[in-house]
Amino acid sequence: MVSPRTSTSESHPASRLEVRKTYKLFIGGAFPRSESGRSYPVLAPDGRLLANAARASRKDVRDAVVAGRAAVARWKAATAYNKGQVLYRVAEMLEGHGDQLAREVAEAEASTIRAARRAVAATVDRLVWYAGWADKFAQVAGSANPVAGPFFNFSLPEPTGVVGVLAPRASSLLGLVSVLAPPVVTGNTVVVLAGEERPLPAVTLAEVIATADVPAGVVNILTGRSAELAPVLAAHMDVNAIDLSGAEQPDRAELNRLAAGNVKRVFASDDDWTAPPTLARLRAFVETKTVWHTVGC
Amino acid sequence: MTLEYAPAPESRDVVRIEGSYGLFIGGEFVPPLSGGSLRTVNPATEETLAEVSAAGPDDVARAVAAARAAYEGPWGRMRGGERAKFLFRIARLLQERSRELAVLESLDNGKPIRESRDVDVPLAAAHFFYHAGWADKLEHAGFGPSPRPLGVAAQVIPWNFPLLMAAWKLAPALAAGNTCVLKPAETTPLTALLLAEVCQQADLPPGVVNILTGAGDTGAALVSHPGVDKVAFTGSTDVGKEIQRAVSGSGKRLSLELGGKAANIVFEDAPIDQAVEGIVDGIFFNQGHVCCAGSRLLAQESIVDPLVERLRRRLATLRLGDPLDKNTDIGAINSRVQLDKIRHLADSGDEEGAVRWSPPVTLPERGYWFPPTVFTNVSQSHRIAREEIFGPVLTVLSFRTPAEAVAKANNTPYGLSAGIWTEKGSRILWMAEQLEAGVVWANTYNRFDPASPFGGYQESGFGREGGRHGLAAYLDV
Structure with a gap:
């Protein structure tokens, strides 16, 4: 597959007409167009048309949340080893799609192909890093608690449920994966709004995820207008947490207010995506569950 | 045949209740600038126990300023080991004055003395004792090599466990190096005011703990004050949502412990x-x-x-x-x-x-x-x-x-x-x-311990209190 409206691939004779890709939404493991039938033009920084992306509607957001909710039980119940392998499989698939993604990132971000390749490599490495946390985070974040009584008491991190993610607008792939991987590896399902101006790498990532053993509905990716969709996601009563890192600073206060309707966990940070990640994002989307049991014989 | 129990009342003499109380700001009891007051009653008899001050916006500003000065002053500069010793002192003072606190709690709240004596007060002391030990060990708490406190914490607590909730809020905040402005509930202010006296007896530096009595408007003014870095609230889910909205976009850190239907x-x-x-x-x-x-x-x-x-x-x-x-x-x-x-x-x-x-x-x-x-x-x-x-x-x-x-x-x-x-x-x-x-x-129920993280999923709030996890609510991590 080749990204459309660019130079024809050298591997084909000039006489062959390129088969372009339709950029779609990713909901519940399927690739629908927006139920609204709308699309919007995605332009390169120099104004060239790169593609028409699906312009998701509020209904698409709600459908994606339904898909995310339906997938929670199965993904939460998957063993940590399995989650780690699934994330690692995404990294494997991503590596294989490296050329395509590098082209899309280069076009989206107006970077050199070399810089885009570095971004893709960093993205793969980041996924590998997070994949490794799947069966370790509970050991680091959990505890046995020495209470003053005849009880065995322990605390463990658990997924909070469905996490809404506003993906970074500037970093179309590395930033996207940096916010997508932590809630997924900790057992949540996600509804991601791709950066409005640079959504094409996100759609290709969805195609990678669809072939990487990620159960349907664990990752849902929407493209469209942030101003239209972000408030719907922030206010949705069946979303447990939201990552506002991709929202512009002035918009965060209002989205945060909307999130209070069902006491969402709200996370936002302005990370340098090229810097090594911390545990902050892993901690942000888990609940600590504490279990007491009597001790006796 | 019904066997009646003879009454076995705990003596009230152990506690002295003042006719009226000021606000505890900067280490002293001071009259409110606004001059408002509230009556607190014994819910078992409807007798008035005392008049307490109702802090207005000026009082909130004064308390936040006192907390800021202590944070930038003695408390912020103090080594963790010294902070720890202050918290150990408070724990010991709560144990020493336990009967007094238990009687006062039962008078003001209406709960049986069996519970205030055996649950509320001992657990409050235990919370200070547990968290005291964290003050000089924060680098080992799993949040990186040098976790920083947040600054001034605004803490609003409910009437169901007045002293215990004060301990749940103050102990981890102080251990992590923050200073506090605490607002007890409108109907149960008295043990928090006695805790203020305990802070005086412990020689806690002025402004490290400030206690503002008042009603909902005092709490609203406190959590909305721009000089506050951290808001911690325990109470109803409706008020919790209001607070989450009120602090939106302010950059304040928030933890909420709200309702339940277990x-x-x-x-x-x-x-x-x-x-x-x-x-x-x-x-x-x-x-x-x-x-x-x-x-x-x-x-x-x-x-x-x-x-x-x-x-x-x-x-x-x-x-x-x-x-x-x-x-x-x-x-x-x-x-x-x-x-x-x-x-x-x-x-x-x-x-x-x-x-x-x-x-x-x-x-x-x-x-x-x-x-x-x-x-x-x-x-x-x-x-x-x-x-x-x-x-x-x-x-x-x-x-x-x-x-x-x-x-x-x-x-x-x-x-x-x-x-x-x-x-x-x-x-x-x-x-x-x-x-x-x-x-x-x-196979048990309603057990609490300072080492055991407590807090909810979903609309029961977020953040944990107690244990290693509870420290995160008061550290910049």
Whole structure:
């Protein structure tokens, strides 16, 4: 597959007409167009048309949340080893799609192909890093608690449920994966709004995820207008947490207010995506569950 | 033949209540700038105990400034080991003055002296003792090599465990190196003011702890003050949402410990006598004024009738009355407002077709009282099965399979706590996994410990109090 409206691939004779890709939404493991039938033009920084992306509607957001909710039980119940392998499989698939993604990132971000390749490599490495946390985070974040009584008491991190993610607008792939991987590896399902101006790498990532053993509905990716969709996601009563890192600073206060309707966990940070990640994002989307049991014989 | 107990009242002489109290700002009791005041009453008798100040916006500004000065001054510069020693001192002072605190708590709150003496006060001291030890070990808490405090913490607490909630808020905040402005509840300010005196006796530097009495508007002014870096709130989910909205976009860190509607799930193989005790502890402890109260009894269908029968027999032995009487099990409802709310919700149970039962009990003529109450014939859609009553009212529902128990237990926007009663270990662990609740008690209920993280899922709030996890709420991590 080749990204459309660019130079024809050298591997084909000039006489062959390129088969372009339709950029779609990713909901519940399927690739629908927006139920609204709308699309919007995605332009390169120099104004060239790169593609028409699906312009998701509020209904698409709600459908994606339904898909995310339906997938929670199965993904939460998957063993940590399995989650780690699934994330690692995404990294494997991503590596294989490296050329395509590098082209899309280069076009989206107006970077050199070399810089885009570095971004893709960093993205793969980041996924590998997070994949490794799947069966370790509970050991680091959990505890046995020495209470003053005849009880065995322990605390463990658990997924909070469905996490809404506003993906970074500037970093179309590395930033996207940096916010997508932590809630997924900790057992949540996600509804991601791709950066409005640079959504094409996100759609290709969805195609990678669809072939990487990620159960349907664990990752849902929407493209469209942030101003239209972000408030719907922030206010949705069946979303447990939201990552506002991709929202512009002035918009965060209002989205945060909307999130209070069902006491969402709200996370936002302005990370340098090229810097090594911390545990902050892993901690942000888990609940600590504490279990007491009597001790006796 | 009925054997009557002779009264066994704890002496009031151990505590001296002032006629009126100022605000505790910068290490001193000062009159409020706005000059407002509130009366606090003994809910068991409706007698006025004292007048306390109602802090206005100017007082909030003064307290936040005092906390800021202490943060940028002595407290911020102090080594962790020295901070620790202050907290150890406070723990010891609470132990030394424990009877005084327990009597005062029972007078102001209405809870039985048995509970204030054996639960509230010892746990408050334990919270300071536990967190004292963290003050010089924060680099080992798992949040990086040098976690920083947040600054000035605004802390708003409820009336159900007045001293204990103050300890839950202050101890971790101070251990992490923050300074605090604490607002106790409108109806239960007195033990927090005695805690202020304890801070004086401990020679805690002025401004490290400030205590502002007042009503909801004082709390609103406090959490909205721009000089505050951290807001911690325990109370109702409605107010919690308002606070989350109020701090949106301010950059303030927030932790919320809100309401609950916990399921206490009893399987047919459960140790029934222990389960009955656990059901009683779950919903009638502290008159049911407990956010994690086991207010929905989910009983396996095969044992509903015998379980309810045993529960009724047990409830008939509970003694309701004078909170200062050492034999009292059920004290007074904390306020007229809360009593009205409990009555209103209980009445809705009648109207929606549930069957109400209470043991024969004589309610005192004065004061705010509500008998222990059990509703059967309840469906999940009833208000009494959905809404937090925050009173001594239990609703009984049934289930057939573990999966049905889970579905019913999780059928709530809350997620604070749950109880499981069964002898089958693998079932306990499976249930504990499935329940969406921050605290799960297996074959026990309503246990608390400073080393044990406490806090909710979903609309029961976020952030944890207690344990290593609770430190994160007061550190820049």
